[in-house]
Amino acid sequence: xxxxxxxxxxxxxxxxxxxxxxxxxxxxxxxxxxxxxxxxxxxxxxxxxxxxxxxxxxxxxxxxxxxxxxxxxxxxxxxxxxxxxxxxxxxxxxxxxxxxxxxxxxxxxxxxxxxxxxxxxxxxxxxxxxxxxxxxxxxxxxxxxxxxxxxxxxxxxxxxxxxxxxxxxxxxxxxxxxxxxxxxxxxxxxxxxxxxxxxxxxxxxxxxxxxxxxxxxxxxxxxxxxxxxxxxxxxxxxxxxxxxxxxxxxxxxxxxxxxxxxxxxxxxxxxxxxxxxxxxxxxxxxxxxxxxxxxxxxxxxxxxxxxxxxxxxxxxxxxxxxxxxxxxxxxxxxxxxxxxxxxxxxxxxxx
Amino acid sequence: xxxxxxxxxxxxxxxxxxxxxxxxxxxxxxxxxxxxxxxxxxxxxxxxxxxxxxxxxxxxxxxxxxxxxxxxxxxxxxxxxxxxxxxxxxxxxxxxxxxxxxxxxxxxxxxxxxxxxxxxxxxxxxxxxxxxxxxxxxxxxxxxxxxxxxxxxxxxxxxxxxxxxxxxxxxxxxxxxxxxxxxxxxxxxxxxxxxxxxxxxxxxxxxxxxxxxxxxxxxxxxxxxxxxxxxxxxxxxxxxxxxxxxxxxxxxxxxxxxxxxxxxxxxxxxxxxxxxxxxxxxxxxxxxxxxxxx
Numbered sequence: 028x029x030x031x032x033x034x035x036x037x038x039x040x041x042x043x044x045x046x047x048x049x050x051x052x053x054x055x056x057x058x059x060x061x062x063x064x065x066x067x068x069x070x071x072x073x074x075x076x077x078x079x080x081x082x083x084x085x086x087x088x089x090x091x092x093x094x095x096x097x098x099x100x101x102x103x104x105x106x107x108x109x110x111x112x113x114x115x116x117x118x119x120x121x122x123x124x125x126x127x128x129x130x131x132x133x134x135x136x137x138x139x140x141x142x143x144x145x146x147x148x149x150x151x152x153x154x155x156x157x158x159x160x161x162x163x164x165x166x167x168x169x170x171x172x173x174x175x176x177x178x179x180x181x182x183x184x185x186x187x188x189x190x191x192x193x194x195x196x197x198x199x200x201x202x203x204x205x206x207x208x209x210x211x212x213x214x215x216x217x218x219x220x221x222x223x224x225x226x227x228x229x230x231x232x233x234x235x236x237x238x239x240x241x242x243x244x245x246x247x248x249x250x251x252x253x254x255x256x257x258x259x260x261x262x263x264x265x266x267x268x269x270x271x272x273x274x275x276x277x278x279x280x281x282x283x284x285x286x287x288x289x290x291x292x293x294x295x296x297x298x299x300x301x302x303x304x305x306x307x308x309x310x311x312x313x314x315x316x317x318x319x320x321x322x323x324x325x326x327x328x329x330x331x332x333x334x335x336x337x338x339x340x341x342x343x344x345x346x347x348x349x350x351x352x353x354x355x356x357x358x359x360x361x362x363x364x365x366x367x368x369x370x371x372x373x374x375x376x377x378x
Numbered sequence: 379x380x381x382x383x384x385x386x387x388x389x390x391x392x393x394x395x396x397x398x399x400x401x402x403x404x405x406x407x408x409x410x411x412x413x414x415x416x417x418x419x420x421x422x423x424x425x426x427x428x429x430x431x432x433x434x435x436x437x438x439x440x441x442x443x444x445x446x447x448x449x450x451x452x453x454x455x456x457x458x459x460x461x462x463x464x465x466x467x468x469x470x471x472x473x474x475x476x477x478x479x480x481x482x483x484x485x486x487x488x489x490x491x492x493x494x495x496x497x498x499x500x501x502x503x504x505x506x507x508x509x510x511x512x513x514x515x516x517x518x519x520x521x522x523x524x525x526x527x528x529x530x531x532x533x534x535x536x537x538x539x540x541x542x543x544x545x546x547x548x549x550x551x552x553x554x555x556x557x558x559x560x561x562x563x564x565x566x567x568x569x570x571x572x573x574x575x576x577x578x579x580x581x582x583x584x585x586x587x588x589x590x591x592x593x594x595x596x597x598x599x600x601x602x603x604x605x606x607x608x609x610x611x612x613x614x615x616x617x618x619x620x621x622x623x624x625x626x627x628x629x630x631x632x633x634x635x636x637x638x639x640x641x642x643x644x645x646x647x648x649x650x651x652x653x654x655x656x657x658x659x660x661x662x663x664x665x666x667x668x669x670x671x672x
Contacts, residue, residue, distance in 0.1 A: 084503050087669035109505040116503065120496025124418050134497075136410040137504035137511075143406055182500065 035098055037062045037190050037221035038083060043092035045078050052078045054245040055092070060223055060238070065216045067232035067253070068225035070242030071370050076225045077117050079242070080194050084114055097189055110140050113188040115196055119179030123168035127159055127178050130167055135185050153181040158207065172199035180208065184215075191215060191222045197231060209235050229363045243370040257362055262327040264338060266345070267354030269320035274350045278325050281336060281344060285325035319353040327357065404510045411518045415484070421522070424480045425529045431476060432468030432534030436461075440541045460545050461538025462557060465564045466634070468534040469527060469571065473627050477526060478603035481575045484522045485582025486596035488515040489665065493590040493672040508666050512583070516658070519579040520572075527571035531564040553636030563633055570630040573646055577623040577653030578603055584661040590672040620645075623653045 038060035045053040053075040060066045070076045081087040083094055085102035094101040096108045121130045131150040135141050141149075154160050157177040167175065176199050183191055196212075197205045212222050212235055226232050232239055233253070240250035249256060264283075268274050278285040327336065338357045345352055415421055439457045451471050456463040489512075492498035501511055538544070547560040555563070582599040589595060606624040609615055619625055626649065629642035 086499055086502060087671060105505055106507060109503055114503045116499050120500060122414065122495060122497060133410045133414060134500050134504055136406040137501045137506040139507060
């Protein structure tokens with residue numbers, strides 16, 4: 028396979044928006060997916076991930092904004108771009124009355140440039156790649172969800188692609204299948220294919236991706252290399268003390284902004300936000316009474332912007348002020364907490 | 379799914395990138411469409427149901443006593459003398475409801491069926507191209523319009539030949555033609571009906587772009603054909619009659635005259651062409667700008 032175009036962006040959107048009536052499903056999204064990355068597209072259900080993907084692929088028209096894939100404008104150059112793009116959009120979909128192989132033959136025949144003489148070989152190869160060669164002759168009607176998912180991925184791999192857009196590729200797969208998809212994505216990335224994976228499974232993105240973007244309520248609230256996203260999460264100190272009030276005063280004097288004592292109250296605004304982030308809701312549960320006292324949580328400041336206050340110094344200050352320190356820990360946010368911080372918590376689907 | 383990097387198939391490598399070899403004819407897609415349409419059980423069930431019309435008619439006539447002249451559908455009383463009349467009778471009987479029903483199922487399913495399965499989005503990202511897909515889908519529906527009347531005609535001729543004597547056929551104009559010539563007339567009537575159903579197919583195609591519920595579009599297409607035929611019966615709406623797509627549906631009697639009269643064939647073809655252009659344009663306008671959210 029020819030190498031990827033180095034530099035430049037595989038996917039670039041500018042101010043991409045989609046309204047359904049008065050409701051805004053996607054709101055000014057500026058995605059930037061570099062070539063050769065495995066890019067995780069995160070967001071809770073209903074955050075606009077799939078709508079964004081539909082616009083990327085020319086299935087839905089943008090209300091405003093532009094999309095460019097592999098350096099060319101969509102949907103103007105759709106016929107030139109899409110043959111180089113493999114896609115799994117909102118779950119696999121097949122003709123239940125056709126066999127797995129017949130389905131792939133059909134979808135391959137739909138492409139304008141696919142070569143019929145190599146079709147059988149390409150279909151067999153794609154089926155083999157997802158481990159479906161033994162079920163190729165079975166009707167899709169008899170496939171399990173996991174098998175359909177694999178067939179959907181096989182469809183995306185029918186031709187050599189420069190970009191793969193995989194919407195929830197491990198949905199319905201068993202742990203074994205999930206591992207296989209992860210390995211497959213890695214091997215594709217090694218071949219130079221840019222892989223754009225949407226997911227609401229953080230562990231999956233954590234293990235698979237080099238970059239990620241987070242959607243929330245139709246807006247892009249963060250994007251960048253995964254390591255950067257993780258670092259952007261604050262370190263926090265967690266203090267257990269019977270002298271909560273005094274401890275808070277000390278912490279405030281040190282400029283640490285301890286979270287208020289009311290349980291479930293909104294937290295302090297975070298000292299830093301990612302480029303497009305709005306005010307993120309705080310972590311609830313600032314007050315938890317325990318036998319040893321209450322727990323006081325405070326952000327420890329960021330490594331980059333201000334000289335870090337060393338945790339041991341904080342403890343020294345607290346002890347000096349007569350605060351009985353019964354427990355002290357420094358916690359760094361996991362990707363999951365970062366995700367929750369960016370997208371909000373709970374089961375409420377946005378809007 | 380081997381985790382190692384498998385070697386690419388040599389011939390396949392790079393084909394996607396070499397967009398320089400354009401093959402936009404859509405022959406592949408049309409072939410695939412016909413294969414799927416005529417490969418699925420539902421299509422066969424429809425054709426079998428259509429074929430059952432002449433078979434049941436012939437058997438009923440065979441096992442019952444002679445049909446008194448003037449009773450039942452036209453030609454029915456002639457079947458016992460000449461088996462070829464089974465074909466004419468069956469085609470006549472199937473025109474008002476059975477043909478539109480079968481065509482409604484196929485035409486109504488064209489886009490809505492794909493949308494319902496979700497395969498529409500995969501066809502479009504292949505990318506099939508919206509115009510190309512619409513044309514291929516309509517071509518598939520037309521193919522069914524050709525096959526359906528042919529099925530009735532051929533099944534009728536076959537069962538007629540099996541159960542009754544075959545002989546020279548007396549035409550509506552009083553002339554007599556040999557059985558071979560009569561068989562040709564059966565094919566001509568099938569062609570007439572295929573043309574007749576082209577307009578309805580275009581309506582079905584348009585309705586099919588409106589929704590993702592194929593059953594709805596199938597029913598709507600059939601209802602439209604029934605409404606058109608009912609309106610065609612109301613003398614108060616006589617000014618409207620020449621514009622109804624079903625107006626010439628029963629006009630194929632002209633194929634049974636000697637010499638043949640082509641007037642209704644020509645008027646019918648023109649009318650159907652009008653419906654195809656109007657509803658084809660509507661389907662195009664709707665489908666090209668439609669957001670595929672299914």
